[in-house]
Amino acid sequence: MTSYISNINQYIKSLDSDTLYALHSISSEKVYKKGEYLLRQNEVCTKSYLVLSGISRKYYLHDGKEITTELFFENDLAISFESYTCQQPSMEFIEALTDVKVSITYYQAFQAAKAAHPKLVALDLMLAEYYAMWVEKRLFQFHTQTATERYLDILERSPHIIQTIPLTIIASYLGISLETLSRIRAKI
Amino acid sequence: MTSYISNINQYIKSLDSDTLYALHSISSEKVYKKGEYLLRQNEVCTKSYLVLSGISRKYYLHDGKEITTELFFENDLAISFESYTCQQPSMEFIEALTDVKVSITYYQAFQAAKAAHPKLVALDLMLAEYYAMWVEKRLFQFHTQTATERYLDILERSPHIIQTIPLTIIASYLGISLETLSRIRAKI
DNA sequence: TCTACTATTTGACCTAAGTCAAGTGTATTG
């Protein structure tokens, strides 16, 4: 599954220049300042954001607490999946944790491009498959790993996360309280 | 998201007869007896199973315990998603909980059909999107609901599950121990 | 019907993680 991203990249590289041009022509760059929102709750996610630089996160509120569902780094595609797919109001927020440069593509424009360039449908499929596998893996981790194991996993796989992001957000991404995360860190 | 299934069904109905025929011509029916396996761990999920009748489940083993990840009823598409998508060995088993009649479509045949009938790529995309939203929702429930709430949710939404399926399996689907489920039931 | 299983319940105790509250440290800014 990890290699699936390289599949996607290979597929993009293999696209004819006509299709690639169609894709580029509907994308535009934008910079969000740290703390700004790319998407707010109840808004419809009408755009996808390909992160060019910086870090952002997706979260929702539950009982007044923030539950971080995804962290977006360079080359990640930041959307609220259900809101984007169904073009319905989003439960989730997407927030810039640092200054973030993104390439924006509107849902409608991409749909039109898919109609004109069928190869983009296959690309969309690969992206949806990748996301489904990613969520499956996250669910799997919550079932099989303790909080400590999940923390160590991040620490090993993506140490840059720990350096850059406040512990409150890491804790909420790990599905634990800030205090518990602090204790886990003290033990190690 | 619930309505997304009807989107998919509408889309299937809207397909031209040529595409529909291509789809039907690569599918075949089969019956699995209660207790038989549609897929075993380490096998590659080379087929998709559209459940026509009966119930089956998908699970994996962790520390000797079975973790049920999905229950399949009539009209559900039973696959091990990552194994099917990447054509890699599966972590998961798919087991018939009752006698199950399925419509089988081979991965390779479906890929070929997609190449010949581009509208099937869009169908595949919708199915992947639906699954991604389904897994997202399940993750969301594990984050926001207690075991009792999750049980009540099933009880309300799909009471037939509780009647037909042994509690051990329901407990493992809810992510709790059999004993805890029994206590939850005693309280209500 | 009796036996042997399997399914479910109940009890006693344990543990990971949450909650509330009170620190300490470290920025940032007026």
Add this chain to the structure above:
DNA sequence: CAATACACTTGACTTAGGTCAAATAGTAGA
């Protein structure tokens, strides 16, 4: 520099749910 805020830690206590073990149902076959 003081002051306010933010980031993190630590302590004391609570709780949901797990584990192990034993007791009851149910149920299918000899």
